[in-house]
Amino acid sequence: MKFIHAGDLHLGNPFGGLSITPSWLKEKLQTATQIAVHRLVDDAIVAAVDFVVLAGDSFNTTTPDARAQLDLINELQRLADAKIQVYIIFGNHDFVNDWQRLPAFPENVTLFPADVTTYHLQTATHETVAISGFSYTQRHISTDQVVKFPVKDTTADWHIGLYHGALGEVGVGDYAPFSLQALQQKHYDYWALGHIHVRETLQERPFIGYSGSIQGLDKTETGFKGYYMVESQDHQLVPTFTPVAPITWVTENIQTNRDLNMVVQQVREQFAFKEEFELISLQIETNQTNVLSAITNQQLLAQFVAAAQPDDMFFIYEVQGKPQQETVALPAVADQYWSSTVADVFNLDELQHLGLKQVTDGEILDYFLNEQTLEELKVAVQTQLKISQIGDQDDVD
Template identity: 35%
Template sequence: MNEIKFIHAADLHLDSPMVGLKHLPKHIFKRLQESTFQALKTLIDKAISSKVDFVILAGDLFDHEDRSIRAQARLRSELERLQSEGISVFIVYGNHDFMGGSWPHLDLPNNVEVFRETVETKTLKTRNGAVVHLYGFSYPSRHVLERKIDDYKRTGNADYHIGILHGNLEGNQEHGNYAPFQLNDLLEKQFDYWALGHIHKRAVLCEEPPIVYPGNLQGRHRKEAEVKGCYLVSLNQANHSLEFIETSDVIWLEKQLDATHMKSFNELYHSCLDLVERVRLDEVGVLLCLKIINVNLDEVTLDDLMKEELLEALQGNEEKEDSFVWTISIQVENQMTYNRDLLAKEDDFYSEMFDMTDNLELLEESLSQLYHHPLARKYLKSLTPEELKQLKQETEWMLLQELLK
């Protein structure tokens, strides 16, 4: 059986608005705005240099259903590069770029096959004679809650059978439970590869056959940290290989610095500078969220004002660098220690405050106005239980800092 080679990518979110980041320096914000397109270009470059047979884009190519003309034009331009190399492209649309609705429409090149709203099979014969059947569907609307996996059926004679599914592995609470499936559902289909989309953190759910979430091509906020990319896949009769291809033009990083043995601000500052240099990458920008723990300086207390000055010092001239490391935020923990039980016994005020901060329902109620705002809710994602717990702890710490100074 002849080998096939292809690239599997998903969740491009082209032209993502990068909400809440306009405060960044102009040069860095523009770089971030362009990053989804640069990630796509890197993918196309790799497809051409690797001489792949085809490319799979498994949903959410665009960030919104009203696809911008800019995003459509840039996508078309890159796909035309594949057309000139004789490389086919197979696309399903997901919950962000579903087929319904209306928008200014630009046609895609002739090398592109788009799956329609019901599960269907498309056939490709590669240059070396391998016959591939690909199965998939595009979302007709944003909310596809039914088990579309039940409609996938292996058909006809082919050397390889590949399923494309933009959906959620049941039990995953971080994303909408669209087109849900269980791992065994996929295994029962006896396909040679499952090209998944929807989850932005890459994961190989199964090695044999490969069942793969490639994650998104470019991180857009701090929850999408670390390197992003796609997979270069080779399949033959005996085995397979998966090569992760890095595509991020800007990477979000969260790093922790332990200041236990630092007694002066000078030591702390230079340790921060050293960390910045350690995370710097060639030709890639970094947006750094820094957490400093166990701060107990002899000379000063690292209050909000000094923390802000430290942030500005670390940012320095980074905006002029192509391989910048821009420190987005500094979080400081453990500047003061306190005994919760002792404080609660000493004063009823502290006891009542702790009761309030322990009440997650009260916190959720306080946030509800923001999440129900007609404009804000469009861009906000629900907080996970862990994030709510962290927000509670930060709120309590902020209040105690003011009370115990």
């Protein structure tokens, strides 16, 4: 059996934190979440999953606009045409206080009511699945919801919990606070959590965790975003993260001692070969004082924005400067090779090609599909290069 766990689509949410947005970028941002959802549905159909669960906050607000509603309905209809069931709970953003106001969902969709309810289905291979969950009918829920969930239905092959909320002390938090222990005590085969936008595993086996948001919507939501493809393996339900967000928020670090008039060109060349679009917070480490001051007075950011082109696969929305620390410099020729190849070698696509596609362990994949890890690798290799260069020089002497 196979299903998709996604959450926090936040359809209808504008991107936050971008002070300057060229019109070509606005268009990209407006369609990003819808593209992510479309890719999820494509994958669901190709993989012929048994069902899809959406763990709350599919819409960004309790009164989504017509566009957001239509985007979701259209995708759900594609799943309906492929005979794939969809189970949806509403969260604190898209809570339903008036069920009449909801658009007409296709008949393959099951919406959970406010009271914890369990639905049953049978997969194509005749496995039985119980799915328990509830929807928010108000923005805040501080009472204990877990206590209302039944313990595992032992007559079903699988029991899945669908829950939108945050770890916390019952009665203190606003988002259906729960303890990990309370979830564990239900003995479910899988808890599909929503609400937290960071992908997070609270327990590996049986899985309890968040798939995170499907598209990062502000600079705090960095890194790859997507959904979990969940498959049964040896009597366990095992999630594999699949990125689908067409836009990724990243931090890029660059060390350069080029002149101010060369920095924009150098950086643009370095970012020229990205496969998916990136919104970049750029950190420049330099010993050029005029570059540092152009960063402080926002002049360099203005230059990056002015140089941006509609067919770019990146947009630099923020530039921060840092004086370069005294380090052992690479010989000029090595530095030149380093600068011209670093972007080709140290990028996530390259890591994928180098064999990440073979990796099935979610934790390991999460570790490598991460800009921070990439930065650490880059620094480690550069340090090694410097050490070996010094070694070489010693040999010559």
